[in-house]
Amino acid sequence: MFPATVEGDEMSLREIKKSVSALSTRQLLKLDAWLHELIDTAESEKPDRVTSGRRVLEERKAVNKTYRLEEVRCGKKNCHCAEGKLHGPYWYTYWTEGGRTKSQYVGKKLPRSVRKA
Numbered sequence: 485m486f487p488a489t490v491e492g493d494e495m496s497l498r499e500i501k502k503s504v505s506a507l508s509t510r511q512l513l514k515l516d517a518w519l520h521e522l523i524d525t526a527e528s529e530k531p532d533r534v535t536s537g538r539r540v541l542e543e544r545k546a547v548n549k550t551y552r553l554e555e556v557r558c559g560k561k562n563c564h565c566a567e568g569k570l571h572g573p574y575w576y577t578y579w580t581e582g583g584r585t586k587s588q589y590v591g592k593k594l595p596r597s598v599r600k601a
């Protein structure tokens with residue numbers, strides 16, 4: 485079943501390419517813009533998006549949660565972080581509760597129990 489599906493995808497992609505190559509430059513540019521929009525949307529729907537505006541420097545797995553050392557953007561327009569000088573790094577903890585990802589600020593240092601692990 486599965487290989488047939490892959491082959492089907494390749495076939496349709498070949499068909500798409502054939503159709504695309506017949507387009508005008510103007511249409512290609514529109515298609516290009518649309519594709520980028522499509523890709524951006526797909527990327528933004530990834531669960532990793534929880535870390536947007538953050539740069540993860542280090543990650544530690546604990547029993548039911550994950551600790552991440554992150555530099556963060558506070559979101560204030562006039563703050564230096566808006567120009568790329570992020571705050572931190574600070575540790576945050578992430579865990580899943582009822583199917584949702586939750587996070588909590590830990591601080592500049594990890595709890596002793598986590599550092600040992």
Ligand SMILES: [Zn+2]
Pocket residue numbers: 557558559560563564565566571
């Ligand atoms: Zn800031």
